[in-house]
Amino acid sequence: MLLPVKLVSFLFLLQSWLLSAQSLAAPAFNDDVLGLIVFKAGLSDPQSRLVSWSEEDNVACKWAGVKCDPNTSRVTELALDGFSLSGHIGRGLARLQSLTLLQLSRNNFSGEIPPILAQIPSLEVLDLSSNALSGSISEALFQQCGRLKSISLAKNSLSGPLPKSLTSCLNLQRLNFSSNRLSGQLLPGIWSLASLRFLDLSDNLLEGEIPGGIESVADLKVISLRNNHLVGLLPESLGKCLNLKSIDFGGNYFRGSLPVSMRELGLCRYLDVSLNSLTGEFPDWIGEMGRLEFLDISGNKFSGRVPSSLGNLQLLKQVNVSRNRLSGSLPESFGGCVSLRVVDFGHNSFSGNLPSWIFVLALESASLNGNRYSGSITFPASWSQSFESLQVLDLSSNALTGGIPGAVGNFSRLQSLNVSCNSLAGSIPASVGELNTTRVLDMSHNRLSGSIPPEVGRSVSLQQLRLDRNMLIGAIPKEIGNCSSLTSLVLSQNNLTGPLPGSVTNLSNLEVLDLSFNNLSGSLPKELTNLSRLVSFNVSFNHLEGELPVGGFFNTIPSSSVIGNPYLCGSIVKQSCPAVHPKPLVLNPNSSVSNHGPLPPNLRHKRIVLSISSLVAIGAAVFIALGVVTVSILNMHARTSMARSAAASAFSGDEDFSPSHDTEANYGKLVMFSGEAEFATGAQSLLNKNCEIGRGGFGTVYKTELRAGRSIAIKKLNTTSLVKCQEDFEREVKTLGKIRHLNLVTLEGYYWTPSLQLLINEYVSGGSLHKHLHDGGEDSCLAWQQRFNIILGIAKGLAHLHRMGVIHYNMKSSNVLIDVSGDPKVGDFALARLLPGLDRYILSSKIQSALGYMAPEFACQSVKITEKCDVYGFGVLTLEVLTGKRPVEYMEDDVVVLSDMVREALDEGRIEECIDMRLKGGYPVEEAIPVIKLGLICASQVPSNRPDMEEVIRILELIQSSSEKEEMES
Template sequence: MEYSRKPMFVSLLYVFTIIAVNAVSSTVSAVSLSSDEQALVSIFSRWEAPISVKSRWNSSRIVPCSWNVVECDKTRNVVSLNLSNFGISGSLGPEIGLLGHLKTLDLSSNNLSGPIPVEITDCGRLEMLDLSVNNFTGEIPKKYGNLQKLRFLYFYVNSLVGQIPESLFHIPNLRFLRLSENSLNGSIPSNIGNATKLEDFEVNDNKLTGNIPSSISNCSALEFLYLNGNHFIGTLPQGLNNLENLIMLYVNSNGLEGSIPLGSGSCKNLQSVDLSENRFQGVLPSGLGNCTNLMQFSVVNNNLTGKIPSSFGQLKKLTGLYLDQNWLSGNIPSELGNCKSLSELILSDNNLEGEIPVELGKLTELTRLQLFNNSLTGEVPLDFWKIRSLEKVLIYSNRLYGELPLEVTKLRKLRNLTLFDNYFSGEIPQSLGVNSSLEVIDFTNNKFTGQIPPDICSSKRLMKLVLGYNMLTGSIPPSLGSCSSLIRLKLDNNKLTGAIPEFEDNLALHFMDLSSNNFNGKVPSSLGNCKTLSLINLTMNELSGFIPPELGKLTELGYLNLSHNHLSGSLPSELSNCRKLLKLDLSRNLLNGSIPTSLRSLTALFLMDLRENRLSGGIPSFLFELESLWDLRLGGNILGGTIPFVGSSIISFLNLSNNGLTGQLPDMSNFRNLQQLDVSLNHLTGTLDSLDDIHSFLTINVSHNLFSGPIPPNLLNLFSESTSSFLGNPGLCVDCPHSGASTCPESRDIKVCSIKRNNHKSLQQSIKIAMIVLGASLLTVIAIMSVCYAYVKFQRRSKNDVEVSGEESSHKKIKRVMECTGNFDDMYVIGKGAHGTVYKAALGPEEVYAIKKIEFGRQRAVNKSMIREIQTLGTIKHRNLVKIEDFWFRSNYGLIMYEYMENRSLGYILHRANPLSTLKWDVRYNIALGTAQGLAYLHFDCDPVVLHRDIKPENILLDSEMEPHISDFGIAKLMSQTPAATQSIAVPGTIGYIAPENAFATTWTKESDVYSYGVVLLELLTRKKAVDLSFPDGMDIVGWVGSVWNES
């Protein structure tokens, strides 16, 4: 009975509530309301709110002036309306303009939408208007002539568009104007200087453009100025020095340039300045040392040069100094040791040199030190390691040396210690990690010796341990196997020994690289518990035993390399569960048994390397059907049997050598992408006719089999290049008549296919006599021509032997080029590439060119087709292509004159000795876009199509505005027309930028250029080289990005 009464009670309560609400509504309409109250009822009728909230203004009290969110005067005029953070939705109606006595309107932090009604400007007594943190759209009303008493105007965090109205700055008492985080555009009105009482002006994170008006310096009461996150250009107004009350100045993330105009005036109140992510030039003003209340100063990612002023040492209250990603030089001033309040000192990515000052050890409040990517030398001062407040120390990529002292182990708050790419030596302190907060340890590429500290992960906080490329010895501490916080473990290229510990509780481990050590014992089966592992690299060790089937539990695994060990047993079929596996390398072990058919489920696999094992049982046909597999290496096993017939396959690289294979080659006409084929050292028979339709071959090895019959015509070029790849086949021959060649390729071991003579001996004798007579005649003619050629060559040399583009002025210009470069002296070299050396030639103040000198070789290389080619290239004009100004050809080299680019190449900017670490993202985007536009023009707007053949950062030049210009387009093809080039088959392009299908190709396509461009994009994003020393062996940037993606 108790349970049945409750629902009835709730139902009755609900009915009475409905009746009560209707009664209140009827009563309100019946009661005589003031005009303000009537306007309120109309305004509130547009809104929805939670019932609990709505009851606060629509309760049993009938008169709106009695609502707790409304404040009225004695005559029931509404003077204040405060519904901040009430969860209201709906729109603000025009009735708001009827509240003529309203002084405060606060509707902030709700879900109101729609436009701000223009009628709001009729509220002539408003002192505070706050509509912030809503979803208002449209433009800011433009007329504010009636709001003479307004002091606070807050429209920030909405979706407002349009320009900032000039009328806002005619409000005489305006003190706070906050319009940030909208989509406002246009410029700041120049009449902002009229707002002399303005204390707070915030327009950050909009889309404002143009210059910052100089009149802003008339806002003498200004304390807070936030202009960051816009598109302002030009310089900072000099008058900012006159704003004596200024406390906060934020202009970061714009396009401002010029010098920094601060410090020359009064800046006693200045506490925080952020000028980062701009294009400021020049030196840091020493006068900033007079801003004695300064607490934060940031100029990150600008173009500042010169030294860090010693006057910064006067900033006793400074807590954060951020000067990174500039071009600052000289020493770190020792005076910074006087900034006793400093907690963050960020000087990375500059050209600083010298030693770390001992005085930095006085910074007892320091939590974060970043000095990486400089040229600092010497030892880290001992007192620095005694700063107990340290949390992050990033001093990698310098020339620092010395040993780590025991004091580093006492830094209980230290979370990140990154020292890679230095010359640190000695043993790692064995108590490192005990009672510590360490999360990241990266000592890669130093000279550390000794053992890994046994309790390095005792705190269970360590996430990244990277100690590769040192000289560490001993074994891996067992405690690392139970380091549950560990995500990345990289100990490669050391001298570590012993067994790999069990990894029972490492559920977070993503990446394990223990390659190139001397580990022995078994591959731990407990690795199968590390469910998030995406990479395992144990190559180049002394591991033995079976491959644990537990590895099949690693469903996120993308890279497994156990090669160059002594592993035995069969391939575990459980590996078929690793469906995301991309690379599987088990080569050079002692594996036996057959290849499991269950591996057919590895549909993402693109490389399988099982070479140099003892596998048997034949070649499974499913391997050729894997949809992503393009590199299959099975050589050096005892597979036996025949090569299975396959309908089609995408495989490009196939190695089946030394496997005891028998039978004939199957029909391989559907292997359209096959570039490398090695079936040597088998017992294959029959002919090579099944290969005659494949024209993608780059290399082939069919040696030491039992093949017979003629070599197919499509393989004769490869035969000419490497006859050894066809040896050991007694029945193999060269069928010259079918080759279309004028002469037969010569080989002592491969015979010419037999020709039916039919006793035509007399005919053969006649041919011999004719050949002798013809040969003698040719020798005579050649002798005469040689004498003539020598004479002509001598005459031409006497005249400097210049073949120019045709104009008489060109003769004069090349003489000036020779003079300006000192006859191509090395001191004028600005670059060297695959196709020649580049010199800088300044012919005059406004005539600066880059001259590329192309070497042709000893024999005369110039021909008419080359001249026509360079003339054609000279007609190509596009804003993202380097313009060819002129050209000359000599007997053994050519000269091509280009526009000179002030910012050199993208490669120089990305990878120079001390790179500007962070290019602004809009600059990167413009470089990527401009390069794509230039490449598209070559591919689709040139007739004939121009293929670049060598897209890379070094061939993308940057002008003074950082606009990209592709250079060297067509040069690879031009060089291929020289006799020297035709004597060897060179692969076009540069290693790391060549598409996999072009790895050994002599042909090039648009798609090849696009692949190279994609590699450039990855470099632009990551600042890693295409083939970077930090990558694992055999990995390029494409593979690295893939592994990082999988890891994340």
Template sequence: MKNSHNFHHSTLLLTFLLSFSYLLSCLGNNDIAIQLNDDVLGLILFKSDLHDPFSHLSSWNEDDANPCSWQYIKCNPQNTRVIEVSLDGLSLSGKLGRGFEKLQHLVSLSLSHNNLSGNISPFLTLSNTLQKLNLSHNSFHGEIPISFINMSSIRLLDLSHNSFNGQIHETFFENCFMLHQLSLARNLFEGEIPMSLSKCSLLNSLNLSNNLFSGNVDFNKLWSLKRLRNIDLSNNGLSGNLNDGISYIHNLKELFLQNNQFSGSLPNDIGLCIHLSKLDLSTNHFSGELPESIKRLSSLSYLKVSNNVLFGEFPQWIGNLTSLEHLEISNNEFSGLIPYSIGELRSLSYLSVSNNKLVGNIPLSIVSCTKLCAMKFRGNGFNGTIPEGLFGLGVEEMDFSYNEFTGKIPAGFNRLLETLTKLDLSDNHLEGNVPAEIGLLSKLRYLNLSWNDFHSRMPPEFGLLQNLRVLDLRNSALFGSIPEGTCDSGNLDVLQLDGNSLKGPIPEEIGNCSSLYLLSLSHNNLTGSIPKSMSKLNKLKILKLEFNELSGELPMELGMLQNLLAVNISHNNLTGRLPTSTIFQNLDKSSLEGNIGLCSPLLKGPCMMNVPKPLVLDPHANNNQMDPQRNESTMSSSFHHHRFLSISAIIAISASFVIVLGVIAITLLNVSVRRKLSFVDNALESMCSSSSRSGAPTTGKLILFDSQSSPEWIANPDSLLNKATQIGEGVFGTVYKVPLGSSSQGRMVAIKKLVTSNILQYQEDFDREVRILGKARHPNLIALKGYYWTPQLQLLVSEFAPNGNLQSKLHERLPSNPPLSWPIRFKILLGTAKGLAHLHHSFRPSIIHYNIKPSNILLDENFNPKLSDFGLARLLTKVEKHVMSNRFQSALGYVAPELACQSLRVNEKCDVYGFGVMILELVTGRRPVEYGEDNVLILNDHVRVLLEHGNVLDCVDPNLMNEYPEDEVLPVLKLAMVCTSQIPSSRPSMAEVVQILQVIKTPVPQRMEVY
């Protein structure tokens, strides 16, 4: 009612203002009065389209003679006309109407950091006096209004951080003679960059980053803009060569071209841009050597050329760049030695030369770089000892892994005690004792000393590392026992001690590792039993104990570890039964073999169980000690009793005999029943031979739902698939791309060839279920076009999505293709949620997707998501065990936990869980379960831990290059945590998910869309 009242009020207000304006124009030629009321009228019209939750615009009163006293408004004191409207960051929502057309003297309009949305009218015409227009950080979409082209007076145009899309017309910049600053960053613009941009001769700041621009860039025209100071074309799909001529831009300070497809050599004259301070050319296809002229850039503070194919020796002139703070040349083919002159970089804080072909010693001079916070030398051919002085710097991250370093770990840590968070010395030839001082590194989170030759005991001081999350000491020639205090901190996530010579028992204190999700102690000499305290590790996912000398029975309490995904206890001396949980009962032979006493049908040999002997009571035992005479007389009686079976033994044998007889009887009865059922089935089949069901076509027919007539199927149904290209395979069948028609140029469709096992037996049943799925029409669902059915072959014909699936864009992207931007990722999230909500809430009973994962989220040409494979479980007579098993294997990490330990009950909440995992994938760019050399990462647990510690933004996909709105990403991650709740009832419905996502993007409850 309140919203209806406000709408009615706004309508009356607009009617009044328009009538009042017309009346004034008829009364006379009082220009000042008309003009003043034009400003009031325009602003009130604009306000009427807004939602102002905090009443920031309460001073805007339509009864005022002019708006000069209104908050956020500035007027020209000479003529009292409005010249500036500044409404930045006021949480306003609504649309941008045409009220501003009334403000004919407007010079500056800034509406940034609000929640304004919708299309901007293509007919919106702003004042030709406008010099600044800032609409950044809103939710506008659609194309830029054509009228903006004619704003020849504009000096600043900022439309960044919106969802504008489409191509920018080639003539857009024809009248940009006064334009100084242009930012279209973080939108969805596509196509080529208009080269009419070269007419903006006064342009000094250009930012077109994080869009979908593609095509070649004519850098000759770009270099002609001699006043440019900042250029950012990063995170697009642009290509072309950087021609010489960049030196024409004398005042260039920043050049960002990362994450594109630029190629060729770098311009030789780049060193003539003497004011250049930041240069990022990373993740492209640049080749050749670094131009020597770069050594002239004395102001350069940031240089990043990683992820290219640059080669040549490490530049000897690097010491000339005395202002350098960030140097990153990783993932190239640089060779040779690091020059001694690197010590001249006294301002250097970040150094990464990883994954090149560098050799030799690390120069001692690098100790002079006292501001270093991160140094990464991974994956080269460095040798010699690690300079001790490096451990005296206040570094936060040190990575010397995958090299050929020898000698000992330097003992003196000095300033590292307060700063170091990551230390990776793995895959070298280090030896000697592991320094006890490591236990004093109070901020250390990651420690990897694996694959070295220490021949040392495992230091007990590791238990002092209160913040340590990952401890990897694999294959480091360690001996002795595992220190009892290793888990004193209780914060370890990963503990890997494989491939050493550790002996003795697993300490009972292992139960203190309450955060542990990976425990790997394999290939050691550990003895004794597996401690019961291990059952306290409620977060444990992976347990590896193979190739030790562990003995005794497995604690039954281990069955309580509901989160276990993988266990290997092979090649020990374990005996007895396995815990009753699903994971232990489903272990394969390779995880159990080598334990001759374990009770499992997969293993040969005896089953050794420590079962206590039955207690046989002697009825005379109570009096034996009291009556010695009777004791003597009963000895012969006792002997006589032992010659025959005890009463309990007789009872046991009798019971066993009865059970065997019962089993035989039941088996015979089953055989009889099966024969009768078989007879009934055959009789029914013969009776139905003349029925409509038996009259189903044997040759098959292609049924198309959207056609007036259904063309008869060709003689050989397989001939259609002969023209097909396989594009996917899943639990329910194989997917092909097929031109529908007689020629290869026919309309493209997708055809799924279903697995024949367990499919509905009759065409009528199959037709009914497929037609239900065919009615599920929604912009975010792949439309089911029709089907083909015979008892031997079943095909589903559906819409074809030209842009592939989310899996290929997210996890299988070529380096030459730009990563998905945040606006596209959010679009995919919201669209997928709407599609699922339609399936769940528009049908009774609900249609369950059953198989949410990125490979089933297809993308059209505009990156709109379309769910495929929904509801296919309806086509099965029953959900067989092997189908569910394949489902688990093909969608590891997406399956709701309740399905792993209960009878198969797939419902809407299972889809919600899968959607929550997909949110995490889109935000982090990582897979649900990742098996690395150093650890195993379970994505939802990883994000949950980061969220609990307040640093969840650390997990955001690095490909986003920190170009994302935190106020969207953070609540999206929290939504994912709710969706992946272990308790199904705690998960929201998909309709609620849609509403939450819409609030995150545009927090206006009154504007909720219908899913």
């Protein structure tokens, strides 16, 4: 009987223990639920992806995005990738003490990363990538990271330095902080993370040199430091990381040669060192990296020949050696790279005939532009793999001769063919009509003759057709109207005759039409006004006649686009068109009705009465017009008096001010972002005429001083068409007040009343760039390096605006100020945001002084205004700085447009004549010419052809000579 008693006692004890364990575990389970419910409460869930999350549940294991430990029911994984959530990452997550994976990527979380996440001791994977997180990364975040294996904070807006505590995460295998705004230097202890396999810090603002010791990370497989500001030499011991498969150091300022130790990287598949300042010969040992699939050394200063050892790379798929100083011929051994798909050898000094293997391998893209290749283009006589594979072929800017082979039509997948800027002759083969997939066809700047084949109309995918600067004759074929996808049609500088075919008006996607410098005749079709996307139109110097199209885009075209056609008429050319109505009957008062006697008395009396009535009507009209003008002048005087009165009342003395940031007076509101709000001379003199220092399309600028002795500039805004709502005005101005950059004028505060708005800006003492270029005379001529630095500084300022989502809208030399150090500061940015609605015609009237700087899309309602408008203005401004000429100059009987003049000089090989004569040869030609070309590219008529400002900065920095770079770094 004892055994059953003991068994019963044991079971009783076991049951009691289980009940006790459940009572203790329940709060822990509810703690997970509570933490997630608190986290959810701070979120916006537009797609109701978290609808299953209910506080009524005891556990969260069945909730969307949640996984639990099957034994304990504790939450171990929270994966909300791509749930479209927004809000802050709440403190409730810290309750998830068993969490190993936290994945919140591809949402719209904002604010800072809460350091409290460090209180989750079990966390192994943290992925907050592709959000809108900002601020710096707290040191506390990685103070308890012993189990952390993977961190991704990529694609956010994080700033500041890398946290030093990161080096304590000794188990870390993956680290991805790419695409942020992180700055400072790489951590000296970064290579103490011996378990690291993946490191991506690309697309940040990191600077300094790569610290030594990389060889200690033996398991490193992927490293990317692309697009930073890193300098110095590449790590000499890089080749000791034998497991490396991907290396990307592109877009920095590295110098020297490639480390020889890299020849040991037999597992490396991806190598990118593009856009640096690397020198030396193309190393022969790269042929020993047998697994290499991608090789990019473009945008450096490598010299010498391409080694034949590259033919050993059987797995090589893409190779880019463009924009270096390589010479000689490409080795025939490339023919053995059977996996090769994309090659770019452009902008070097390669010479000789085109490599035969280009049209033998199954290449998809081949670029050999900007070299010294001569001889003819020879396609294979028989079938070739390239006929079915090649999509991009660029042979432009060489010295090729001969004709265009008829076999060009065999490339069934060709999307872009560019053979421009050569010496090709003969006719355009009719086989171009077989290029059904081709989008870009550029045969410009050659010696092609004959007519444009009508078969071109069968190329229905064509978007850009350029045949300009040839010797083509005959009429423009009407079949060209079948190319319904055309956005750019440039046939200028040929000998084309006949009328413009009406079928051109069917090209509804057309943005650019240039038929200038031909022998076209007849009238322009009125239906051209139906081309709603047109942004550039030029038919100058032909034999066209009749009335110009009227309406829409054609009401805004410059006269320079139609000059040289003496028989064209219309308001643009200031020549009235002949009347088409029958001539009115005119009676001679000295002749009889029948031409045989005097006018009868009654008829003569009526004529006199009509004449008197006409005179009375004319007199009344003149009287009314004078009255309107008088009243308008009185109204303007009254409004000016009211504005001055309001200003005097608003700034009636120091008692209306305090050092606070936000001062409400009886008549208005003054806000100073910097904290200083007291003016040294008293408020009465703020808008004193004697303090006026400038006027512009948006208002008048006055100079005054704060009590601390610091000068500021006050812009009194024109109230016409400006925001009348205080809330809207303040929202826009406070947004602009947060923008800070070395090359931007700082907005320090504002003043508001319904009838008076003032912007308080940093005062820049050096005057405007316009003054330095055009009003300073010989003695104040800017030197070359000053001009280059000004262009680069303007580019950096604009790029920062664009990163902040702000468009300037009004780029011109008078809006660029020069400080005492010679640095440029871009001012008056985004004042167009203060307009009640961004109507481009209102905007054009406000900034009409920017004539010549305004992008052509301002004239077209259907084209979106983007940052590319600022790029256009920057391009014109660049040309202005280098030439010393105004964007538009009015001669006695002609109008000279700067960009057109420079472009023509470039085409004719006399570009050096355009550079400001005041420099007197004191400039490096190898820098000046590329900068001018960059300006022309930025001022392209087609927005998509313009680079963005980040690209502009990189190009300018690459243009700088190595000696100047070393001088700046030292």
